[in-house]
Amino acid sequence: MPNPSQLRAAALTVTAVLLATWSTGCSSDTTNEDLTAQKLSWKECPAPSESEGGGSAPSPLPGGTEWQCATLKAPLDWADPKGDTIGLALIRAKTSGDASKRIGSLVFNFGGPGGSGVTTLPAFGKDYAALRTRYDLVSFDPRGVGRSAGVECEDDQQLDKYFQQDATPDDAAETQDLLRNTKSFNAACEKNSGKVLPHVRTTDAARDMDLMRQVLGDDKLHYFGISYGTELGGVYAHLFPKNVGRAVFDGVVDPTQNPEQSSLGQAKGFQLALDNFADDCTSKVEDCPIGDTAQDVKDRIAKLLKDLETKPIPGIFPRELTQTAATNGIAQSLYSKDFWEYLTEGLQQAYEGDGKVLMLLSDSMNGRNENGTYSNITAANISINCADDKPRYTADFVRSRLPEFRAASPLFGDYLAWGMVSCTDWAVPGAADHPDVSAPGAAPILVVGNTGDPATPYEGARKMVDALGKGVGVQLTYKGQGHGAYDSKNKCVQGAVNGYLLQGTVPAAGTVCS
Secondary structure, three states: OOOOOOOOOOOOOOOHHHHHHOOOOEEOOOOOOOHHHOOOOOEEOOOOOHHHOOOOOOOOOOOOOOOEEEEEEEEOOOOOOOOOEEEEEEEEEOOOOOHHHOOEEEEEEOOOOOOOHHHHHHHHHHHHHHHHOOEEEEEEOOOOEOOEOOOOOOOHHHHHHHHHOOOOOOOHHHHHHHHHHHHHHHHHHHHHHOOOHHHOOHHHHHHHHHHHHHHHOOOOEEEEEEOHHHHHHHHHHHHOHHHEEEEEEEOOOOOOOOHHHHHHHHHHHHHHHHHHHHHHHHOOOOOOOOOOOHHHHHHHHHHHHHHHHHOOEEOOOOOEEOHHHHHHHHHHHOOOHHHHHHHHHHHHHHHOOOOHHHHHHHHHHHOEOOOOOEOOHHHHHHHHHHHHEOOOOOHHHHHHHHHHHHHHOOOOHHHHHHHHHHHOOOOOOOOEOOOOOOOOOOOOEEEEEEOOOOOOOOHHHHHHHHHHOOOOEEEEEEOOOOOOOHHHOOHHHHHHHHHHHHHOOOOOOOEEEO
8 A cells, every 4th residue: 555645736738948947857967067056946836747646836825925946956866976867846935934034944745755745835835834934845846756757657547457456365366466467567667767766765865855955055954754754854864964954753654664564554553543433433422324333333344345346336437446446545534534524425425336435535545636647656656665675575475474464454454465565576676674764963853753643653753763863853742643743733733843943942852742
């Protein structure tokens, strides 16, 4: 199961000149230019490309501030910094406050990996109004994502079939189908983006961020990382500890886990979120429309998924809601408590033979737009993960681990276990079992863990603090639901984060918000 960003934004046709400025490809620029001396040409933002999610150009912020976009030139291969270059798409909103009190740029990564920061930051922009009083808000499409040399794999029609496949095989024939489809997808990535695939590791993106820091004119990188963005931030801190400014990690990846351990942790996390959803529905004064007890809610969901394996129901014409699509849609709805009402509605409709809402949720997870085009979030997610992760898992290995995954989550266990084969036939070897985030000498990093987080389980926050090293990571706990904490609007969490980023006030280690 991919772990993409929750929001997508979107694309229109722009002039040829502007499209050239936003080129996604590699440039054979072999001059000895010092890339740290480049000047960014900030312009009105175009509508996001299809690879970024499609849609309209970003609207101005309250008060009228316009979003500005630019392209940062970076080496394709950081081992050959004077060789070919790629363009990295950037977006910013300039500070709303007094210029004399401006701290610098605050760089956001919203996770995935594979999420477009150029589309996601404007979607959340108003939520960061307090932070914009002292920072320019900045985000970017990491390399391999969206307009930053975006990885291309299968086309839209092929992706429709890819996401409809049986992702939890029950016999040898179904297993071979899954492995064959995975191999075909991976081969398409190599065919269409082979030049980029070796250079989309998280260490490459971290080096891009340090180049970005210098070109933006900041002595230190001030950073807000969410989900996978916490891993990227940790890797940056490891590579450039002395360049870390004020940094916040929210929805924290456990940097000590290999892919198998991470998948098992997600199985437990999504099961916890499903348990909490079922408890919430059945504990209200009004009747829960999808079950009489919490266990009844979960039993009915399990029966629905079992039935869908052999008898899909109408989804969004002409596509049907399969077991895989329904599981995906349920998982997407558990990323935020705000989505629980849509899950309830989707389940009600599915029980009556209408799979439209669950299909819409699944499409959101997969980056599918209403017009049938896809963003490149899945291609980028798989490409970055496979370049980062050294282990390659076989079908026999997955089968041997199924009992533990099923014990962790009767609903999501098989799905997450079989997801481990996604890198088996990948063209590029993985870098390591897990990232190195040790950052001795770095400034304090505020690490925020959510006890009800399905995608990055709470235990990862403590593991990140320990891995960063003594005196670096400072843990804050939010007793809540959903993925991440800051955007829950919890005043305690936002007060602590804003206090650190704006005033430099580090909260006491172990602070708990509820």
